[in-house]
Structure formats: C-alpha cells, structure tokens
Amino acid sequence: MQHGKYRFIAGFLLVPLAIYGVFVVSPFVQAIYYSFTNWSGLSGHFRVTGFDNYQRLWHDEVFWKAVGHNVLLLLVLPLVTLGMGLFFAFMLNVGGRRRKNAVVAGVRGSGVYKIVYFFPQVLSLAIVALLFQFAYNPNSGAINSFLGAIGLDSVRPEWLGDPKLALWCVTAVMVWSNVGFYVVLFSAGMASIPRHFYEAALLDGANRIQTFFRITLPLLWDTVQTGWVYMGIMALDGFAFVQIMTMGPGGPDYSTELLSYYLYTKAFRDGQAGYATTVGVALLIVTMIFAGIVMKLGRRERLEF
Numbered sequence: 001m002q003h004g005k006y007r008f009i010a011g012f013l014l015v016p017l018a019i020y021g022v023f024v025v026s027p028f029v030q031a032i033y034y035s036f037t038n039w040s041g042l043s044g045h046f047r048v049t050g051f052d053n054y055q056r057l058w059h060d061e062v063f064w065k066a067v068g069h070n071v072l073l074l075l076v077l078p079l080v081t082l083g084m085g086l087f088f089a090f091m092l093n094v095g096g097r098r099r100k101n102a103v104v105a106g107v108r109g110s111g112v113y114k115i116v117y118f119f120p121q122v123l124s125l126a127i128v129a130l131l132f133q134f135a136y137n138p139n140s141g142a143i144n145s146f147l148g149a150i151g152l153d154s155v156r157p158e159w160l161g162d163p164k165l166a167l168w169c170v171t172a173v174m175v176w177s178n179v180g181f182y183v184v185l186f187s188a189g190m191a192s193i194p195r196h197f198y199e200a201a202l203l204d205g206a207n208r209i210q211t212f213f214r215i216t217l218p219l220l221w222d223t224v225q226t227g228w229v230y231m232g233i234m235a236l237d238g239f240a241f242v243q244i245m246t247m248g249p250g251g252p253d254y255s256t257e258l259l260s261y262y263l264y265t266k267a268f269r270d271g272q273a274g275y276a277t278t279v280g281v282a283l284l285i286v287t288m289i290f291a292g293i294v295m296k297l298g299r300r301e302r303l304e305f
Contacts, residue, residue: 034277041273053278066257069167073235074290078228082173085182090118090212093190093199114187117180125256132173136160160246163255170241170256182227189220232290236283239264259283
C-alpha cells in the first residue's frame with residue numbers, strides 16, 4: 001500500500017520534473033560547459049580551453065567595474081524602491097487624518113493616487129527608458145529646460161554624459177518604474193491587516209511611526225522580503241535601461257556597465273560566446289549569494305493574525 005502511494009506521487013511528478021529539467025536545468029548545465037570553451041556563438045566548432053576564460057575574467061577590469069556597479073545597485077535600488085513603496089502605501093492606507101466614521105484611514109484621494117503610482121507599470125521598460133533618455137538630453141531635455149526656465153542656466157548637467165552622474169540617473173529611472181508596483185502590493189497587504197490593531201495602538205498613545213514599525217512592517221515582512229529578492233534581481237539585470245539610455249552603451253567610460261550588458265556585448269557584438277557564458281556563470285553566483293543573504297538576514301518568527 002505504501003509503495004502504491006509513492007508510485008502514484010511519482011507518476012504525477014515525472015512529467016513536470018522532466019519538463020523542468022529540459023527547459024530550466026539543462027540550459028544552466030550547457031552554459032557552464034560552454035564557459036570552459038572558446039565557442040564564438042557563430043560556429044559549431046569549438047574546443048575546450050579549461051579555466052582560461054575564468055582566468056581572463058579574474059583580470060578583466062571592465063568585468064570588475066560591472067560587478068561594482070551591480071553591487072551598488074543591489075544596495076541602493078531595493079532599499080530606495082521598497083522604502084518609498086512602504087511609505088506611500090502606509091500613507092494611502094493608514095496615514096490619513098482621523099475621520100468620524102473611521103479611526104484609521106488613508107489620505108484623501110488614495111484611490112486616485114494608487115492609479116497614478118501604478119501608471120509606470122503600464123509602460124514597457126523600453127518606452128520608459130526612451131522617455132527618460134529624451135528627458136536627460138542636456139540641450140533639449142525636459143530637465144535642463146526646466147532648470148533654465150527657473151533661472152538656473154548655470155546648472156545644466158550632462159546627466160547621462162557625465163561619468164559621475166550616469167549610473168545615478170539610470171538608478172533613478174529604475175526606481176521610478178518599479179515603485180508603483182510595490183505601492184499597490186503593499187497596499188493590498190496593509191488592507192488585510194485588521195483595523196482594530198491600529199485602533200488599539202492609537203488608543204494606547206502610539207503615533208504613526210510607532211504603529212508602522214510595531215504593526216505594519218512585522219506583518220508585511222514576508223512580502224517585503226520577497227520584494228527585496230525581486231528588486232535584487234532587477235538590480236542585477238538592468239539591461240534594457242543601459243542599452244537604451246546610455247552612451248556607448250555602457251558608458252561613458254564604462255560608468256554604467258552592468259554584468260547583464262557586458263554578457264550581451266561579449267556574446268553578440270564581439271562573438272565571444274564562451275567568455276560570455278563565463279560572465280553568465282559569475283552573474284548566477286552573485287544572484288544566488290544575494291538571494292541567500294537576503295533570506296538568511298530576513299528570517300524571523302512568523303507573525304499571524
């Protein structure tokens with residue numbers, strides 16, 4: 001009887017696991033194999049070169065620049081995006097003034113604000129990147145035109161043309177394009193928190209900041225942790241923004257080079273697919289390390305209500 005149960009379970013799992021192995025696991029295995037070759041990506045002929053690609057990667061200055069930029073995005077992008085998402089969601093749900101029919105309520109017009117915040121999600125990443133590329137134009141862009149209109153003609157940065165500002169400009173666009181999604185996500189989570197939790201806290205003399213850190217954040221922690229992983233993956237990607245917005249792309253002077261774009265250029269521009277898969281393996285390792293750290297540091301006792 002016990003063996004029959006296991007055969008029944010195995011019968012259901014066999015096909016899904018086979019599909020997962022062919023379409024998910026197999027490409028990873030192939031990529032790791034190709035990282036030990038000199039494959040150009042344009043021919044079926046290649047030879048195994050051992051660890052030559054990894055030795056080259058270790059001494060590649062552009063690669064380490066890309067790693068540094070990705071690490072910076074890993075630190076800044078999730079923190080800013082999720083922080084803004086939590087703040088706006090809190091204000092839209094429980095941050096408004098007390099009303100006669102409700103002790104806890106969001107700011108007036110919160111429904112309209114949610115639509116406005118979510119609007120960037122309707123646009124594709126390519127459209128968002130293209131719009132901000134025009135906005136950052138130092139001569140005819142909307143930002144410098146606004147600075148000139150208010151009398152700040154002397155303050156007209158090059159934005160994407162300045163190596164010190166380019167990566168921050170791209171980061172700002174990535175935050176703008178993602179924060180609305182997390183406002184809606186966190187708003188849905190806050191709407192499920194019983195209102196009497198907030199009412200009891202307010203009656204005990206707690207202020208808005210205390211209710212946020214003692215009630216809202218602990219009960220949303222699982223959602224925040226998941227969002228942190230997704231934003232980390234976004235920080236490790238960023239290909240579309242770099243490809244469309246920046247000079248070079250990846251410039252100026254590799255100031256916006258990311259691992260995903262470096263992989264792309266090596267594979268499709270330089271015809272070095274074997275070396276590109278080595279960069280891909282490094283990107284996989286960085287992604288797994290980041291996910292493991294987030295899961296480890298964010299682990300806490302589960303709170304239920």
